[in-house]
Amino acid sequence: MSAPVYTLDQISKTYNTRRVLEVEQLAIQKGEILALVGPSGAGKSTLLRLLNFLEQPTQGKIQFHAFEFSVDKEPPLDVRRRVTMVFQHPMLLNRSVEANVKYGLELRGIRDTQERVKQALAEVGLEHIPNQKANTLSGGEAQRVALARAIVMQPEVLLLDEPTANLDPYNVGLIEKIILHLNQQYGTTLVLVTHNVFQAKRLAQRVAFLLDGKVIEVSDAETFFNHPQDPRTAAFVRGDMVY
Amino acid sequence: MSEELLEIIILSLQVSGVALLISALIGIPIGVFLGLNRFTGRRLLIALMYTGMGFPPVVIGLFVYLVLSRSGPLGSLNLPFIPALFTPAAMVVAQSIISFPLVAGFTMAAVMGVDKRLRQQVMALGATKQQAALTVLMEARIGVVVAIIAGFGGIISEVGAVMMVGGNIEGRTRVLTTAIVLSTRQGDFNLAIALGLILLAITFLVNVAMLRLQGKSFDE
Ligand SMILES: Nc1ncnc2c1ncn2[C@@H]1O[C@H](COP(=O)(O)OP(=O)(O)O)[C@@H](O)[C@H]1O
Numbered sequence A: 001m002s003a004p005v006y007t008l009d010q011i012s013k014t015y016n017t018r019r020v021l022e023v024e025q026l027a028i029q030k031g032e033i034l035a036l037v038g039p040s041g042a043g044k045s046t047l048l049r050l051l052n053f054l055e056q057p058t059q060g061k062i063q064f065h066a067f068e069f070s071v072d073k074e075p076p077l078d079v080r081r082r083v084t085m086v087f088q089h090p091m092l093l094n095r096s097v098e099a100n101v102k103y104g105l106e107l108r109g110i111r112d113t114q115e116r117v118k119q120a121l122a123e124v125g126l127e128h129i130p131n132q133k134a135n136t137l138s139g140g141e142a143q144r145v146a147l148a149r150a151i152v153m154q155p156e157v158l159l160l161d162e163p164t165a166n167l168d169p170y171n172v173g174l175i176e177k178i179i180l181h182l183n184q185q186y187g188t189t190l191v192l193v194t195h196n197v198f199q200a201k202r203l204a205q206r207v208a209f210l211l212d213g214k215v216i217e218v219s220d221a222e223t224f225f226n227h228p229q230d231p232r233t234a235a236f237v238r239g240d241m242v243y
Numbered sequence B: 001m002s003e004e005l006l007e008i009i010i011l012s013l014q015v016s017g018v019a020l021l022i023s024a025l026i027g028i029p030i031g032v033f034l035g036l037n038r039f040t041g042r043r044l045l046i047a048l049m050y051t052g053m054g055f056p057p058v059v060i061g062l063f064v065y066l067v068l069s070r071s072g073p074l075g076s077l078n079l080p081f082i083p084a085l086f087t088p089a090a091m092v093v094a095q096s097i098i099s100f101p102l103v104a105g106f107t108m109a110a111v112m113g114v115d116k117r118l119r120q121q122v123m124a125l126g127a128t129k130q131q132a133a134l135t136v137l138m139e140a141r142i143g144v145v146v147a148i149i150a151g152f153g154g155i156i157s158e159v160g161a162v163m164m165v166g167g168n169i170e171g172r173t174r175v176l177t178t179a180i181v182l183s184t185r186q187g188d189f190n191l192a193i194a195l196g197l198i199l200l201a202i203t204f205l206v207n208v209a210m211l212r213l214q215g216k217s218f219d220e
């Protein structure tokens, strides 16, 4: 196996005085889809923010390829721009669909956006409404625009924070298809937070289970779902985890 | 319309227009900064800004008068870029001080009204801190225009400070509000009323223009 994209080593994140994340070891491989599952409040979103370099770990180091980042060494802009995230809420700008999708390209000073925007919109099945105002979209459309806005930048790593929560089955299906296509076609590394065990099963090659800020178990999907090592993972997979 | 009246109208617009521009250039960045950042001393700064928003213009007039007068701390320096009393530039200084806390305060409120998660999303898309601040400002554009309108309203109709530091000198520092005061004092009520109507009309037209600035997003 080639060198991992991320290697986390003894990292923790503390807000005020509460430690909400404590990961001893976690590697994320190039080109994989890793699902992060766990109950609400387990620290999944916090971990994604660290992977996106939006926040720094309180302790420990995050290695991204050959770079090492920590509290006193924040990543430069060009490294930060190799990773992006789609949140549970689409958080679109109050502009047209097209303006939203080209936003990230404009940030990077890229002028010639038209073709790329068109292609990204086509990938999410919205090529017919580039001029519609974002605040008039349905929930599923808005989330697909958010996805187009991320993939148009051809990120090396795409982080997805519960991208299909509260969506109808049709849009869930569409988005899952886009995610898989992205991974297979472009080799994008994907980290997907979901509390839907079935979604993790459908999409992920590896699954990590987070509980109270700790990684309880990471393994390939087959092992994770059929032969979980930890009783807490087993309970979560069965769906009788109390939370 | 007499040439004299036209001059008064033009000077009113020039003084308040330049003062508004200065307050926007100072007030909008301050508002964005206070709205987006958390640091010790922020509450104190906000309290000071709120005080500035309600500060009596005459007191600011007095302050500028004292500072710019020949014996004052700045006036006595005799530097070329420090305006002398009883000039339009001195009036601009006073009106800028009156207006920028209003612009800053309303801008801060507008920026704070934008969902916090939007800024995080924008950062996740690769924005620098400055790009993110600019994007949030754009999202708050309706509120920012209100901030500018409030700043303009605070000065176009203001009389105390311009009277003090301008002196209402005919042909030099006389503006609509000070002309209204003078003609009322002289018993020329017809002229005073006419000037008042002109002032109202100008304020109305400027606000209509600002509404256009808010653009289509205002109708949604
Ligand atoms: N900015 C913050 N300040 C304080 N506490 C936070 C902050 N962000 C998250 N937390 C806390 O950290 C814990 C983990 O949150 P989160 O990562 O959002 O969990 P998950 O995404 O797994 O539901 C929660 O208890 C949450 O209240």
Ligand SMILES: [Mg+2]
Binding pocket: A044, A045, A046, A161
């Ligand atoms: Mg979360």
